[in-house]
Amino acid sequence: MTALSHTAELMRRDQVWPFLQPPAASINVDKDILLYIEDLNLSFDGFKALNNLNLYINDGELRCLIGANGAGKTTLMDVITGKTQCDSGSVFFGQTINLLKYSEADIAELGIGRKFQKPTVFEAQSVFDNLELALKSNKRLLPTLLARLSPSEIDRIDTVLATIGLTDHRFQLAGALSHGQKQWLEIGMLLVSEPRLLLIDEPVAGMTAEETERTAELLTSLAGKHTVVVVEHDMEFVRSIARTVTVLHQGSVLAEGSMDHVQNHPDVIEVYLGEAP
């Protein structure tokens, strides 16, 4: 009897099987907030990586996350992008989409792009191919198999190549790029996929001063059209781009506000200076 009712439940005609459902499409940002992170907890063998973390990211803003090593910055990004499961709490993309229910690929398709701390590009493939892979397109099997680059897509890749200054390296293998160029390529891969939200982990590590400056320009220009969250240790760089800064400490938010506000915040001073040798 139960088997029958199960089957009936499975065969209900008014709904679609979960695996056939397209990922929920529209992102509701009526309240001008794109990302809601509430009461997030995660521990590794007793070590609390995230501790009742609450964070709201406004739509279209450029937010910097700073904090000492182990403050939970990268772990937070892992949870948002579905790489790591959290123990409790909620992450909503817009007002309706519960990110915790989605896989990495789904989350990427929802429009959350990520740049890793260590640049991860496909070294055995050319710069152009790397960007082609990242293009915003139908990423199911058959469409990918039959995909041909349309002129507009090639234009798009070309524009991004110009933006990241790799036009001359178009057909070079990504593995042959310098460290800074790989960083740029990865940012380019983010750009070409036109995400709603960009999570960028230490973008200027290993870059020259000039490259850093250009990165700062690029990120500032992105804000508005996209929402950008940057994790960075380089305070100079943060100061040059930041409008709002969030300080994480031991897995929760310590302070939030403009750079000046944060720098004069007593808790921050205590944590940073009090612990300094």
Added chain:
Amino acid sequence: MKQALLMFGCWLALWSTPTVAETDTTSSYDDLLMALTEADLNATQPILEKIEATGHPEVLSLFQTLLDGNLHFRKADQVLLSIVDVNGTDQYTEFQSGTAIEPLGRRDVSKIRVNNNLRNFLSSAIGRLQLRSSEPDLRSAAVLSLLTTLDAATADDLAELRREESNRTVLSSIDLALAMYSARSANTVAAQITAIDTLSDRLQPEARNLLFDLERNADNPAVREAATAALKKIDGKVTFYGYVDQLFFGLSLGSVLLLAAIGLAITFGVMGVINMAHGEMLMLGAYTTYVVQLLMPGFINYSLWVAIPAAFIVAGLFGILIERCVIRFLHGRPLETLLATFGISLILQQLVRTVFSPLNRRVAAPDWMSGSLEINPVLSLTYNRLTILIFALIVFVALLVIMKKTALGLYVRAVSQNRDMAKAMGIKTDRVDALTFGLGSGIAGIGGVALSQLTNVGPNLGQAYIIDSFMVVVFGGVGNLLGTLVAAFTLGIANKFLEPVTGTVLASILVLVFIILFIQKRPKGLFPQRGRAAE
């Protein structure tokens, strides 16, 4: 005193069987022997009965010889001969005088033949005679041999003996025999039922057969019912001991898997090196045992003690050689390591095939490992499996101590967690790698010694275990020695419990499928290491 009582017992036995008593006076032992050579098959039993009744000291050996089919007589003078086959040639001895004589022609002697009826009679007669042996084991065996043929006289005899008996085993045997006797032929139904109740605690197949018989053929329904109840109880016990037996076999298989897998738990689990030639390390250990036995043919009992360190050294050295020559160049490239070590395993197998021939070799078991520990009639544990079980646990504990308590263990764990940091701290990572690999391989070699006691040694010995070993390590959780222990025994027991239901092949297939599915669910094994370091 005892002698006198025995005499009394004999006397009693003689008087209580009137037919024997009647003829006793008329024929002497020698005459009877003569008659035996002349009698045909049908007439033999009465003569044998008379011979038994004489109580002559030779009767036991006479009956034994006859039962074994070795009793002949010389046609010329009707003298009894025992002809024993020793290494293919017959040895002739005059039975009564015991003097050896020249072989005679086939026509000059004639065999005293026995048929099944006579054999039955002989064995119970031998049982009756041995009841008074001075060896408790023989007495007990004698009682057990009489179980189905017990007659009233012998039963009384037994009851008599019981009073004098102090040995527990013999007492229990006598009780069984008496209970069976009364269950079969007690006068009152109540006595029968009491006896049947006693039998319900016994596991001997004879008792079961008797109960089956009673259940079907007894006249009294109460007896039939009692028999059914007793059988049910016995069946329950037999099933239980059957499970215990399976459990033991499962533990035994588990111990073999453990021995095969713990070396791998070190090389693969801790070092992260995938060594497909691991099975060949087992094989090398087994062949080392074989060679050691060849080298010391007179000391099979001690050869194992030599073989264990020898196998450790041989397999360990091969392991170090492999690590130094191949594996270290493939660091961080697991798939390549897998292929290269597979090549090595092929080479080692072929090497052994060339040196020792492709045929399987038998490794002799020392005396102290043969035989079995009999717990009750339906459950006996063979000593070799028991020894290997204990041995595996000892090896496991030793390895655990090495890994947790010694400097090498500390280095190994340090290197496996963070090679560069360990190097920076001044640990000679190269040496640690080689030593660890040698340790893992050497332990596999020891496992090979144990394996050689269970199966024949052949070039393919290792191959059969390599997949199983990997399954054990993966199932238990990579890098977790305790997990390996649990996994080995779990898989061993699961395999043996499945076997009676599904057959051997299907059981191993099912276990494989189960593990494949399990890895799907928990890719990090039963006891995963969690946290950031495990990413």
Added chain:
Amino acid sequence: MSLLTTFMSRRNSLGSPVLPFVTILMTLTVLAAIGNLWIPADSALHVSTYTITLLGKYLSFAMLALAVDIVWGYCGILSLGHGAFFALGGYAMGMYLMRQIGSRGVYGDPILPDFMVFLDWDVLPWYWLGMDQFWFAMLMVLLVPGLLAFVFGWLAFHSRVTGVYLSIITQALTYALMLAFFRNEMGFGGNNGLTDFKDLLGFSLQADTTRVALLLCTAGLLAAIFMFSHWVLKSRFGKVIEAIRDGEPRVRFLGYRTDRYKVALFVYSAMIAGIAGALYVPQVGIINPGEFAPLNSIEIVVWVAVGGRGTLYGAVIGALLVNYAKTRFTALMPDGWLFMLGALFVLVTLFLPKGLAGVYGQLITSWKRGRNRDEPPQRNQEATS
């Protein structure tokens, strides 16, 4: 638009191996066919039927190597169980051939194959039904390995089993199948497998013409599969596959469901292996559970490693070379082959990680570099990881 044309021309100017490969393959097989059928036996140019059969066998092995290369070379899935898909395809073909024997078997049963009569079976097991139809059997050649690969791949890739673990599970898979097929009760002829085939589609398997036709068929299919695989792997799908090999998590963060890609590729590869098996069986005349042996599967990997993985032609060349060496070597000194094979494993992984194709690629690159020094090395360059 100019960019598009440069891009497309760049794509084609890279010396695509397809045309030379197909030309050489087809020319050689056609020449061999002519040499066997039309050149008289006493001529020096005559090709014996034995050679034809051997060639056919090699080419089906080459197809199998291609299948392994597709998953290993391009996607980093080291399958140690492709022999299982090969054998399953072979069994499907073998079942068809068994049914074709009809009443010409030793026991003369019109329906049941000899081994079933021998085992006192009186009905055909359900899974033998329909196998007397060629089209159905060929469908099974594709579907059975494909289905197994799908179920297995879905389970494995969905739960992200990768690397060595995956390799060992695939080996366990083929090992389990070997145990299963050794059982008489499975209904596949147990230990002896399926053999004593008479004819295929009405043509006697002993006839020279049939042998030649089978060889041509194998070569044709190999060429077709080569071309199709080349197309697949050069498409964006192929780029995703290569990206998965080099950084699967990253591909996931780009929005591709990598498990589905891997399953699809695995199924495709398994089907090719099945076809190879189906072509192999009528040419060698037997299929038995030995084909499931883990050693067989791992030998395939060596062919690919020797030839050079990640280049389809490398796998084919590797398969041909190693098998030719095997044939010659086992004839000379039967015991030595396993030493050779083992040494090949070790030496190739230590000294030739890119195989012969890698050596060839390096030669080409340095030659080109020598010719025009100012042009930076491009696609032919080795991957750095």
